[in-house]
Amino acid sequence: MSQLGWVDFSSDERNKVKLVLAALSEPGTLDELGIGQIRDAFANRLFPGLSTIQTRAKYFIIIARLLRDIQNGKAKKPKNPHLWLEQQEHLLAEALVRIHGGVENGIIGAESIANGGVGRRPSSIYWNGLKTFGIVKSTLSLHEFCTALAKNEHMPYIANSDHQEGKDDDDVHLTKRWIELPDQIDNWQADDNLKISLSLKEAEFLKEKISTTSEVEHSVLAQILRNGGLAKLLPISSNETTAVSSLVLNFDALASLLTSHESISERCKQQILQAQLFSLAMEGPHIRFNILLAQANQFTTLVKTLESDFQEWLTEVKRLEVFHSKCASNWFSALSGSRINPLSRTFVERWCKLIANDAKIEQLDELVKKRAKGHKKSRSLLNKKRDNEKWVGIRRLDFRWGVSRKLLADIEGGLSA
Numbered sequence: 161m162s163q164l165g166w167v168d169f170s171s172d173e174r175n176k177v178k179l180v181l182a183a184l185s186e187p188g189t190l191d192e193l194g195i196g197q198i199r200d201a202f203a204n205r206l207f208p209g210l211s212t213i214q215t216r217a218k219y220f221i222i223i224a225r226l227l228r229d230i231q232n233g234k235a236k237k238p239k240n241p242h243l244w245l246e247q248q249e250h251l252l253a254e255a256l257v258r259i260h261g262g263v264e265n266g267i268i269g270a271e272s273i274a275n276g277g278v279g280r281r282p283s284s285i286y287w288n289g290l291k292t293f294g295i296v297k298s299t300l301s302l303h304e305f306c307t308a309l310a311k312n313e314h315m316p317y318i319a320n321s322d323h324q325e326g327k328d329d330d331d332v333h334l335t336k337r338w339i340e341l342p343d344q345i346d347n348w349q350a351d352d353n354l355k356i357s358l359s360l361k362e363a364e365f366l367k368e369k370i371s372t373t374s375e376v377e378h379s380v381l382a383q384i385l386r387n388g389g390l391a392k393l394l395p396i397s398s399n400e401t402t403a404v405s406s407l408v409l410n411f412d413a414l415a416s417l418l419t420s421h422e423s424i425s426e427r428c429k430q431q432i433l434q435a436q437l438f439s440l441a442m443e444g445p446h447i448r449f450n451i452l453l454a455q456a457n458q459f460t461t462l463v464k465t466l467e468s469d470f471q472e473w474l475t476e477v478k479r480l481e482v483f484h485s486k487c488a489s490n491w492f493s494a495l496s497g498s499r500i501n502p503l504s505r506t507f508v509e510r511w512c513k514l515i516a517n518d519a520k521i522e523q524l525d526e527l528v529k530k531r532a533k534g535h536k537k538s539r540s541l542l543n544k545k546r547d548n549e550k551w552v553g554i555r556r557l558d559f560r561w562g563v564s565r566k567l568l569a570d571i572e573g574g575l576s577a
Contacts, residue, residue, distance in 0.1 A: 194504065194531065194532070194535035194536070195442055195504055195507075195508070197499070197500055197501050197504055198438070198491075198495070198500060198504055198505075198508065199557050199559065201495040201498035201499075201500065202431075202434070202435040202438065202494075202495065202557075202559055203559040203560040204498070205379070205431050205435075205494075205495075206379060206380050206431055206432065206435060206559050206560070206561075207379060207380055207381060207559065207560040207561070207563075207564045208292050208375070208376045208379050209288060209289035209291075209292030209293050209370075209376060209379075210289060210381070210560050210563060210564055210567065211285065211288070211289070211560070211563070212560060212562070212563050213280065213285055213563075214285055214286060214289070214563050214567065215265070215266030215267075215268055215563075215566070216266040216267075216356055216566070216567070216570055217358055217363075217366060217567040217570035217571055217574075218355070218356050218357065218358055218362070218570065219268070219282045219285070219286050220286055220289060220290060220293070220295060220366060221341070221342070221358070221362050221365075221366070222252065222282065223282055223283050223286050223287075223290060224290060224295050224296065224339055224340070224341050225341060225345075225348050226245055226248050226249070226252075226283070227245075227296065227305070227306070227309065227339050228339050228341060229248075230244070230245065230306060230309040230310055231309045231338070231339060241306040241307065241309060241310035242303060242306050242307075245283055245306060246281060249269070249278050249281050249282055249283060250269070250273065250277040250278050251349075252349065252354075253267060253268060253269035253270060253273045253277070253278050254273050255349065255351065255354055256270070256354065256356055257270050257273065258351075259351055259354060259355065260355075260356060264356045264357070266356065266566070267356060268280070268281075268282045268285070269282075283302055284302060287301075287302045292373070292375065292376060293366075293369040293370055293373050293376065294340070294369055294373040295339070295340050295341075295369055296338060296339055296340075297337070297338050297339075297340075298338055305338075309338075340365075340369070341365070342361045342362050342364065342365030343361055357570065357573065357574065358570055358571065358573065358574030359574060359577075360574055360575065360577055362574060363570075363571050363572075363573070363574025363575045363577075364574075364575065366571050366574075367385045367571055367575065370382050370385055370571075371385045371386045377425075378425050378427040378428045378431070379428070380414075380418065380428065380432065380561075380564065381564055381567075381568060383418065383424050383425060383428045384418075384568065385568075385571065387421070387423045387424065389568075389571075389572045389575065390568065390572065391572065391576075393417060393418070393421055394417070409565075411436070411439070411556065411557070411558055411559060411561045412436060412439070412440075412556060414561060415432045415433070415435075415436045418432055419432055419433055430494070431494065434490060434491055434494040435494075435557070435559055437480075437482055437487070437490075437491070438491045438557070439556050439557035439559075440476070440477060440480070440482055440556070441477065441482055441483065441487070441508075441511070441512065441515075442508075442511075442557065443473055443555055443556055444470065444473050444474075444477070444511070444515065444524075445511055445524075445527075445528050445531070446553050446554060446555065447466055447469055447470045447473060448470065448524055448525055448528045449528050449532060449552065449553065450466055450551060450552055450553070451463060451466045451467060451470065451525075452525060452528065452529060452532075452542060453541060453542065453546060453552060454466060454549070456542060457545060457546045459549050462549045474515075477515065483512050483515045483516040484516060485516070487512050487516075488505075488508055488509045488512045491508070492505065503534065503535075507527070507531045510527055511524075511527060514527060529542060
């Protein structure tokens with residue numbers, strides 16, 4: 161296994177990592193306005209293989225081990241490997257809860273195992289990521305893959321006693337090795353071996369796969385790991401807790417860090433920059449939408465506050481020259497190949513044109529109102545009375561950094577253990 165910039169940790173480095181890991185564990189935010197498809201298209205480039213419902217990095221290893229068990233014939237009913245996999249996921253949820261109690265977060269199914277078992281199964285949540293990072297080498301669906309494994313349509317995995325997975329002495333043909341793992345542990349589900357945290361070997365394996373898989377090498381996670389992790393990238397000392405928190409919790413601050421770092425690839429920087437500009441541009445209509453809600457519900461004080469926020473936003477986007485004749489085309493060119501709803505694209509383009517031309521507030525509000533009602537129809541909050549003044553939607557887009565930082569925390573934690 162090649163090494164990509166990770167070094168032994170001094171006492172100072174370990175303290176620095178602890179601060180990063182603590183900050184990475186903070187909760188994230190979600191976008192709730194009707195531009196989700198564009199947001200997701202950017203997120204797929206910035207954080208491929210990840211989704212907002214993933215919780216812990218260990219599930220990439222756990223699901224791969226379960227699939228390897230099917231490959232090795234451990235499923236008692238080979239004609240129905242899907243049922244076996246589902247049963248094992250229920251049992252694993254019970255085991256992880258029993259082992260960790262309430263100490264560890266992110267155990268999928270922890271709150272539903274007493275009521276019929278795991279609801280949303282980890283195998284379906286992590287399947288795309290397993291393929292994206294090259295841990296599973298297949299274009300099949302999860303159902304098709306399990307069927308192929310059970311039918312033994314490729315060579316069962318058998319290793320020499322001194323085998324190290326990933327080495328050239330594999331005694332299984334490379335084209336037949338559909339599942340990669342950091343090691344072989346026959347009794348990996350035993351309580352002594354099963355933990356939700358990553359071992360050093362597992363963390364090194366995930367770092368290797370994410371960092372070297374060509375399809376994702378310019379992603380944010382890959383670039384961070386290729387450069388030694390956030391603890392190495394942050395320009396701070398080990399006792400600057402406030403600086404750590406502000407730099408990793410906020411996507412904009414993280415973007416500023418990565419785009420200014422010379423070791424981050426130019427392709428990654430450009431993807432981050434376009435996403436950051438899009439996020440800032442779309443904060444404006446979110447503010448106007450909340451103003452419309454406040455006006456409709458006669459929240460006078462809130463209207464004044466939000467109008468002030470909007471003027472500050474206008475000042476900022478003009479200072480940064482966010483809106484110009486090619487801003488929208490630049491964003492959609494960066495998303496070439498992605499499926500974008502034409503109505504979403506039209507809304508973004510019109511908003512950009514109105515702001516660039518210093519349109520009147522009434523024109524902006526009319527566009528936002530039309531978009532909101534067209535997107536949600538009768539379910540639009542503009543058609544309903546509200547009993548609270550809480551913000552609706554997002555202020556800035558997260559692009560899956562919220563979940564990514566948690567997975568990164570698991571990997572960095574394993575590497576520094």
